[in-house]
Amino acid sequence: MQRLEDFAGANGLLVAFVFVGLVMALAHLVARHLTRGRLHGSAVAIAMGLLLAWAAGVDTGGKNGVADYPLLAGVGVLGGAMFRDFAIVATAFGVRLSDLRSAGWVGALSIPLGVVLSFAVGALVALGFGLRDPAEIATIGAGAATYIVGPVTGASLGVSSEIISLSIAAGLVKAVLVMVATPLVARRIGLNNPASAMIYGGLLGTTSGVTGGLAATDPALVPYGAMTSTFYTGVGCLMAPSVLYLAVKALL
Amino acid sequence: MPVYGVAVLAACTLAGLYAGDLIGAAMGLEANVGGVGIAMLLLIAGSNLPGRPLLPGSPAGSGVQHWSLMYIPIIVAMAARQNVAAAVSGGTMAIIAGTLAVVAGFALVPLLSRLARR
Structure with a gap:
């Protein structure tokens, strides 16, 4: 077993290709036969990935899903930020500049609007759960933006590590839910053109959620959602510990 | 050659991510600001330049297209490593x-x- 684990570790990326290929093949079978094509194969594959990550996390107690199994460590490389960003940029190949401009100023506005919206919702929930310290409320609100904005805000406001973990958990819930729910609500919210995909990316903002959700809905929309969501975490890190925290403090 | 396309894609990604990193640092943030977006704009500019070295369907373009098609498998791997x-x-x-x-x-x-x- 040790020998096999070492071997799989040395060839991690190849193991990851086989793993992902198997998951996708199984997902397409499930999509075709169990959902009769109502759910996209990619959507099922992403859901299966999340399900496996959950089972692995419960089993190993680690934070990297199936990548915490030594045999599947390569999945962590293939699914890591480097390959993700590389492939997202590749999807922009063939995009027309006129499509990028179609959302206009509303597309740009959707980013700060999305940050404020998520922050306000998260802060209200924190308030509802009895938190009274403005720094703690702001950290939970920031976590509802993305799981990076939460800890960055918490660290700069000096809150306890329990609150920081809660804010990360809120951001993870958001990312997972966006991945799973986007293909289900896409038609109802009119997510079928470049302009609405840019607005969606700016409002939801969580890069992994947005790019996963769009991949499961319509891969042609990925570059548009990625274009706005890539600014969201930065805008969130800028606003949450400063103006938004001060707003919470002033309101309490 | 397809590798030219892959090289241009990687160069755009690196340049964009580094620019996003520097913008983040200039704003005093521990976050990348718009790196992927800048990289995408560089790639779009590269495939719309006069002379168009990176035409879709050209050998160099097929190198980029391969990675664009690998996008969903990579997202599945990303899903499988989430917490x-x-x-x-x-x-x-x-x-x-x-x-x-x-x-x-x-x-x-x-x-x-x-x-x-x-």
């Missing part, structure tokens, strides 16, 4: 905060889309 267990066991407050943020975001998409069409 889902922490999200599920994060406590009621985290789950409600994350869920309501998603619902609010979804609800605003059609409203803003209508604004953008005017």
